[in-house]
Amino acid sequence: xxxxxxxxxxxxxxxxSAAPRTFVSAAAGNDINPCSRxxxxxxxxxxxxxxxxxxxxxxxxxxxxxxxxxxxxVALISPEGVHAGITAQGTDGISITGGALNVVLKNLMLSYWxxxxxxxxxxxxxxxxxxxxxxxxxxGFASGIYFAPTxxxxxxxxxxxxxxxxxxxxxxxxxxxxxxxxxxxxxDSTQFYDAEQPIYLQNAQATVRDCIATTGEDGYxxxxxxxxVVTRSVAKDFAYGxxxxxxxxxxVNRCLATRSSIYGVAAFNSCNAYVSGSSLVDNAQxxxxxxxxxxxxxxxxxxxxxxxxxxxxxGFFTH
Amino acid sequence: MTMKIIPILLSxxxxxxxFASPRTFVSAASGNDLNPCSRTSPCRSFAGALAVTDADxxxxxxxxxxxxxxxxxxxxxxxxxxxIYAGVTVMSGVGIVINAGDTGRxxxxxxxxxxxxxxxxxxxxxxxxxxxxxxxxxSGFTTNGILFDPTTANSSLAVTRTIIRNIPSIxxxxxxxxxxxxxxxxxxxxxHLYDCRTGVFVTYALASxxxxxxxxxxxxxxxxxxxxxxxxSESVATxxxxxxxxxxxxxxxxxxxxxxxxTGIGAYEFGVIDVSDSTIALNTTGLYEEALTVISSxxxxxxxxxxxxxxxxxxxxxx
Numbered sequence: 001x002x003x004x005x006x007x008x009x010x011x012x013x014x015x016x017s018a019a020p021r022t023f024v025s026a027a028a029g030n031d032i033n034p035c036s037r038x039x040x041x042x043x044x045x046x047x048x049x050x051x052x053x054x055x056x057x058x059x060x061x062x063x064x065x066x067x068x069x070x071x072x073x074v075a076l077i078s079p080e081g082v083h084a085g086i087t088a089q090g091t092d093g094i095s096i097t098g099g100a101l102n103v104v105l106k107n108l109m110l111s112y113w114x115x116x117x118x119x120x121x122x123x124x125x126x127x128x129x130x131x132x133x134x135x136x137x138x139x140g141f142a143s144g145i146y147f148a149p150t151x152x153x154x155x156x157x158x159x160x161x162x163x164x165x166x167x168x169x170x171x172x173x174x175x176x177x178x179x180x181x182x183x184x185x186x187x188d189s190t191q192f193y194d195a196e197q198p199i200y201l202q203n204a205q206a207t208v209r210d211c212i213a214t215t216g217e218d219g220y221x222x223x224x225x226x227x228x229v230v231t232r233s234v235a236k237d238f239a240y241g242x243x244x245x246x247x248x249x250x251x252v253n254r255c256l257a258t259r260s261s262i263y264g265v266a267a268f269n270s271c272n273a274y275v276s277g278s279s280l281v282d283n284a285q286x287x288x289x290x291x292x293x294x295x296x297x298x299x300x301x302x303x304x305x306x307x308x309x310x311x312x313x314x315g316f317f318t319h
Numbered sequence: 320m321t322m323k324i325i326p327i328l329l330s331x332x333x334x335x336x337x338f339a340s341p342r343t344f345v346s347a348a349s350g351n352d353l354n355p356c357s358r359t360s361p362c363r364s365f366a367g368a369l370a371v372t373d374a375d376x377x378x379x380x381x382x383x384x385x386x387x388x389x390x391x392x393x394x395x396x397x398x399x400x401x402x403i404y405a406g407v408t409v410m411s412g413v414g415i416v417i418n419a420g421d422t423g424r425x426x427x428x429x430x431x432x433x434x435x436x437x438x439x440x441x442x443x444x445x446x447x448x449x450x451x452x453x454x455x456x457x458s459g460f461t462t463n464g465i466l467f468d469p470t471t472a473n474s475s476l477a478v479t480r481t482i483i484r485n486i487p488s489i490x491x492x493x494x495x496x497x498x499x500x501x502x503x504x505x506x507x508x509x510x511h512l513y514d515c516r517t518g519v520f521v522t523y524a525l526a527s528x529x530x531x532x533x534x535x536x537x538x539x540x541x542x543x544x545x546x547x548x549x550x551x552s553e554s555v556a557t558x559x560x561x562x563x564x565x566x567x568x569x570x571x572x573x574x575x576x577x578x579x580x581x582t583g584i585g586a587y588e589f590g591v592i593d594v595s596d597s598t599i600a601l602n603t604t605g606l607y608e609e610a611l612t613v614i615s616s617x618x619x620x621x622x623x624x625x626x627x628x629x630x631x632x633x634x635x636x637x638x
Contacts, residue, residue: 020408020435021385037347037384058404060383081402130514155535157513184558184579186534205601207557207578227601229578249624251600274623319622
């Protein structure tokens with residue numbers, strides 16, 4: 001009789017069906033559980049295996065839930081007030097691979113302890129489809145978010161997040177590479193602290209609003225046929241605050257570039273920077289256009305208190 | 320003795336659910352819909368709690384979990400405090416039907432409505448005086464995120480701090496009547512519309528939209544359709560078919576960004592759009608006017624770096 005009971009339990013465990021919503025708990029979870037509300041799992045990885053495509057995993061209480069590889073559409077959700085940590089050592093925090101997926105990461109805390117020479121990302125997306133990062137904190141990876149989808153038309157959406165250096169090195173805050181794939185990003189209400197390059201685009205377009213970036217090398221950079229429109233955002237303590245390079249465009253509206261050690265706004269090789277309604281204050285030089293680049297002003301900017309208050313290449317018309 | 324106890328017990332049982340309360344509670348961890356929905360004996364579902372909640376009362380979520388679809392036929396607030404994940408998974412049809420009557424007041428706060436299967440709309444308002452949707456998340460519904468089409472005259476909708484994702488039709492659909500306006504108004508603030516085929520669609524109603532982002536819509540970011548007036552300020556439309564659209568309706572666009580759309584701002588079918596202090600950049604076509612339509616400028620816009628800029632066909636002055 002006892003054997004039969006055990007066999008039944010094992011059978012049931014082995015045939016657990018996936019659910020649209022699963023749960024993890026650091027306090028009471030166990031990865032042999034069915035990841036239900038009453039019997040939550042311990043890790044995101046175990047819960048993911050029992051979550052329907054397009055389903056969601058909810059963290060019930062504060063704790064660490066482990067690095068995870070995602071290859072299906074899913075939402076990983078920690079309610080406000082719950083600290084759902086992912087501490088990675090020598091790996092990415094969250095890696096997303098596969099086809100056109102819709103992945104949502106909400107209110108997660110990803111952190112990495114310093115390891116020289118290891119190229120890690122808090123979130124690495126080489127799939128396609130859409131990635132939503134909402135209310136996350138990412139600390140100390142080589143890249144906070146590395147977005148290099150292998151399908152065309154992929155979208156990255158980041159809001160209400162913090163990407164920072166913490167104890168270890170962070171080179172890129174958000175790094176987007178989409179050669180010939182028309183990758184698009186919308187980034188708002190996000191802070192970048194001590195990332196060498198807070199937002200870096202290659203062959204992509206991004207719209208940025210209400211962001212703050214402090215302390216690094218290149219602030220907001222559109223590189224290699226990229227376009228970026230930045231509004232109501234701050235670049236403080238960079239070498240270059242707002243930066244277009246290699247046949248790219250950057251549009252700067254109602255922004256602040258301050259304490260740049262070289263240029264507040266810069267347009268290099270075959271680039272245009274369009275600056276409107278912005279303040280360029282306390283920079284070594286307010287603006288710069290290279291021989292083939294043009295830093296353009298709409299004539300409504302505040303350019304004061306810079307070591308060199310020049311030099312816009314040219315103006316542009318209002319419409 | 321026995322004869323006395325039985326009536327008392329019967330009375331107790333009968334009375335358990337007989338009296339509605341101004342405040343009721345639901346719990347996924349310990350709730351049961353046979354309970355009186357009190358703090359100590361919470362119910363399991365919103366539908367169970369609503370049956371014993373006073374008109375103008377409130378239902379409070381005690382802990383994280385799923386609470387099921389519900390039809391609301393009275394004034395009520397359904398409230399999930401920050402730190403608690405209150406999910407409503409909808410397998411088919413509508414998640415929350417609101418038929419609260421012509422004087423009904425309904426508040427939905429911090430709920431997550433998730434579609435599986437053939438779910439059509441997350442929230443559908445049939446009769447209500449005021450509906451407030453605060454800090455909610457809506458994802459994956461096939462027809463509408465929010466359908467606000469009440470028969471009630473002079474009804475109002477408020478949507479704040481809400482995220483709506485992956486709607487292959489319309490994120491927020493506001494319809495005040497079928498032939499002429501019934502006085503419906505909507506206020507939309509700090510809403511993120513990601514990958515909704517059309518973000519906000521307004522017919523025979525007035526809508527004020529601010530601090531909102533519509534990104535990744537195959538058709539439109541914001542659409543002013545017949546009999547509508549739509550004011551959009553401090554908002555973004557990026558990577559849509561057309562960012563800001565008027566067809567038969569009127570739209571005011573101020574301090575907005577139209578970026579990376581196929582068409583940044585488009586007027587069709589007698590539509591009129593006034594534009595002030597906005598940026599139209601990185602679109603395939605910046606401005607597009609059909610015959611007999613107007614896109615009017617206050618002369619303070621940035622129209623640059625589109626494949627084809629297009630041109631305003633009227634202007635208006637600051638006062």
